[in-house]
Amino acid sequence: MPAIDLNSDMGESFGRWTLGDDESLLTVVSSANIACGFHAGDPAVMVRTLRNAAENGVTVGAHVSYRDLAGFGRRYVDESDEDLTADIMYQLAAIEGLATAAGTHVSYVKPHGALYNRIVTDERQAACVIRAMQMVDASLGLLTLPGSAVGRLAEQAGLPVYREAFADRAYTPSGTLVSRREPGAVIADPTVVADRVARMVSDGTVEAIDGTVVPITADSVCVHGDSPAAVAMAKAVRERLEAGGVTVRPFAGHAS
Template sequence: MRIDLNSDLGEGFGRWELGDDEALLDVVTSANVACGFHAGDPGVMRRTCEAAAARGVSVGAHTGYRDLAGFGRRFVDVPPGELTDDVLYQLGALRQFAETAGTRVGYIKPHGALYNAIVHHEDQARAVVRAVLDFDPELPVLGLPGSAWLRLADEAGLPVVHEVFADRAYTPEGTLVSRRSPGAVLHDPAEVAERCVRMAAEGEIVALDGTVVPVRAESICVHGDSPGAVRMAVAVRAALDEAGVTVAPFAEPGGAAPGNGASGASGPVAG
């Protein structure tokens, strides 16, 4: 049994800090680094990449809508072509900071409202896939199993990685319960750790209504901005280790990625 443990990091901005990135980087194996559109700024991006590289943690691009005020958690009905360019811009910015820190952009994981939108929004999912193909046609993509995003990425030949969430409630359909709903976010480290072991070892999770839902878990996300995030991440890592689950990144960190930034190398996007 092997699984990756990821967290959303680098989500401060200017003088404002969010979460304890340094402590989380001692626990997780992949860092989803905000790229300046929903959070983060050049200084934060540089420091987060340097801290991840120093620990051998993989760096991923956490790309979102252009929505600093809403922390990227509001849907934006952006035209597909514009969304492609926005995502490509964010990927390029993070690539420079990652390479300067001696590492690389190892994968992409959309953030917040964009992540949720491309579960079903075909046009936006296709737009994000096109951005990834323009950036690097071999870049792994991280997302929700069963989403349009992963389906279109797979059809376009991109490596697909299935993600589950440690501290988010699930619907019987295997999607995330809206943050606006009661019980959407879990806060008990022991409960969260137990469900993570079950997802990794048995491939299932209990939905909010008690339904047992099969899941394909290749990476577990522990949110860095949740209350007690570090304590929760430590509990999850300890439980996985104790259960004999190997915790390791799916994208190897460090070095220049072959083909990274191959402008114009995109093929046709499925659909």
């Protein structure tokens, strides 16, 4: 029976500011990319989200980013190699310690926002992420776009690499994500999103923003937790997949 992972970014609230419905999403997804405090999240939010993930049997990933709370990690930062490596190490160490206290553990790393997009092609910053993973926990897997520079470097370093597709983001003809600054970059209709994911899983293709058909191979499909329709989209995707005989299950590790 075919299987796919369904992941979502979460733990992105901060202090009195709330973003997303993590509790509801954790009853639908199979993997959770939890913010580590640099683009969003704080220690209390991290612990609460980790505990909820453990209670729901959801696999945990570290959603590391640039140090950019004001920009929600969506601004490119030109850090030195030493600083970027240390920033990633700090985030990994924090979430792994909190995960242990919450009764779960971290199985993989998914960079966030501008860092995620940059290391698709930027080998220097990609190498910093890989170096940080190796120094903190070489058992961690990496979740990234197919064909990315960081994925290639991770494979060369002997780290597990998993390929990701996006349910609610538009693609360019080259298979990369359309910038959020462009119209049509984010797709909000749950039915449209569910149809796209079903096509990704069954046919291995997605329709790019210009109408061309792009091949895509994925171990996991992401529904963004900060979308107003995130829960509805995740439910629609899961229901559509399971109705088509596809099992939704984690691509890496296990919850506890």
